[in-house]
Each structure stands twice: as structure tokens, then as C-alpha cells.
Amino acid sequence: MEFDVTELPEADHPEADETAPDFTRPLVNAEFWEDTALSDLTAEGPLLLVFHPMDGAFPTTYIWNELLERDLDVEAVGVSISTPYEHKTTIEERGLDEAGYRLFSDPQNGVAEEYGISHDLDGMAGVSEPRPALFLLEEDRTVAYAWVAEEWPDFPDYDELERAVAEL
Template sequence: MVDFEVVSLPDTDHVDVGDTAPDFTRPLVNDEFWEDAALSELTAEGPVLLVFFTMDGAFPATYMWNEIRDRAWEADGDLTIVGLSISDPYAHKQLIEERGMDYRLFSDPQNGVAEEYGIGHDLDGMAGVSEPRPAVFLLDDERTVEYAWVADEWPDFPDYDEVEDAIDGL
């Protein structure tokens, strides 16, 4: 049994429905290589589900990506699903291989993107170390947020059926 305490997170002023999601450029990793890519390049091709998650190897990351992989939301249309965490490209490549994922993951070790989105979270007991809160943003082709979920406690996970309904509503 995992031994952890549920912790309430402070309120946040995060990007929300109707807002334009901040654009960014970071290394985008797949199972073979990585290269710098902009979020706007992805949304120009159609809607994007942007999933912020804890560092690779942490159980919430594994749980979230297993659930998303098993639901195969991208199979029925032009939806692109990408993730973002503080983990480096090497760790992302390993997570993709271990989980059998067909998703690409942005690497943001300085956590600047999460800060721009209003979802940075300082890790207890680790001075100067932060990661994104778990969060899901469904963006249209102009980066308008169509759906937003941000964790308000740790650990916390999105209502996957609610995310699926938002995707179906595009």
C-alpha cells in the first residue's frame, strides 16, 4: 500500500475556459527523438489536449498516462494529445517506451510553462524545486481553452469521463 497524505493545494489563478492558452516552445519528445516545437504549431493542425503531470516515475504520472492511453481519445479524430512535465527528454523517452505510449511529451525542467499557466507547485522540502500541478487543458486551433481542469489537492486526477465529454463536444 502506498503511504501518502492527501494535501490541499492553495488556490491558483490558472488559465481557464475562454482564455487563450500561452504559447511556448520546448523540446517535444517521442519514442525516437526530440526537437523544439511550439504549442501553436500543434494547435494549427487542430485541437490539442495539453496534459500537465508530475515528474516521470511518480505514480500520478504513470496512472494518468495509463488511463489516457487506454481511453485512446485521439483515435476518432484530429485531436493531438501531448504532455508536459519537468522531466528531461531522456526520462520522457523512457516513460514513453515503458508505458507503450504514442504521445509526445514536452520537457520543461525549469517549470516555466506551468508558471505561465498559473499551475506551478513548489515541492515540499525541496528548496527551489517545483513541478506543475496535474492539469488538463483542451485547446482549439486558436489555442482557446475549451475545457480546463486543475488539481486542488495532491494527489488528484481529472474526471476522465468529463474530459472525454469535452473532447466529444468539439
């Protein structure tokens, strides 16, 4: 597959030891969705917050396939601009429900903007999505590990992520 690698502008995102912003959005699983606050999820234990491009994009597929293969010992929840309907299909097709993974729907991309990782899509005026990013959050939403894409496409060091999860 041929594509251009594009350097992304610097992101002003939450770093390790900072508190991740709270938000409420529809949280989708294989059966239904309901408005849920991030703080409600982290109150149950550590959480990997996975920002990814819209469902169906190759980086999204690659990220979730890698996370499923590694079977990390932490709950993972995604965030993208895809609608709850699209998320429900993705969850079913990718087998994310079997791993207990759920996806927040944020069509206006407000959560990515709040996290400083919004990415304008080339050639589409007024359309943005989150750049790929991972935030490993403790129960009080303190960021234990942060990775944010610096170019398009870019993928995290999954071995480094596994080490960060093991240190929780």
C-alpha cells in the same frame, strides 16, 4: 499505498474561453526531440495539453495509463520537468509512442509557472513541478476545457473530459 492528501493553494490558470499561453520547448517522441511551439501543434487541430509530475511519479503513471485506456479522439501532449532523456524512456516503457503521444520537456518548470499551476515540492528548496492539469485546446489555443488539481494527489473526471472532447 498510504499518503497524505494535501490541499493546494488556489491556481490562477487559463479558464474555458481564454487563450492558452504559447511556448516553445523540446518535444520528445520515441526517436528524437526538437524545439516545438505549442501553436504549431494546435494549428494542426485540437490538442489535449496534459501537465503532469515528473516521470516515474505515481500520478504521472496513473494519468497516462487512463488516457491510453480511454483512447480519446484528440492528440494528447504532456508537459513536465523531466528531461528529454527521461521522457524518451517513459514514452518507450509506457507505450505512449504507439498512441502517438509526445512529451514537452520543461526542466525549469517555466511553462507551468506561465500557466499558473507551478507546485513547490515539499522539502526541496527551489524545486517545483506542474500540478496535474488538463487543458483541451482548440486550433487557436482557446481553452475548451480546463481541469487543475486542487489537492495532492488529485485526478480529473475522465468521463467529463471525454464529453468535452466529443463537443469539439
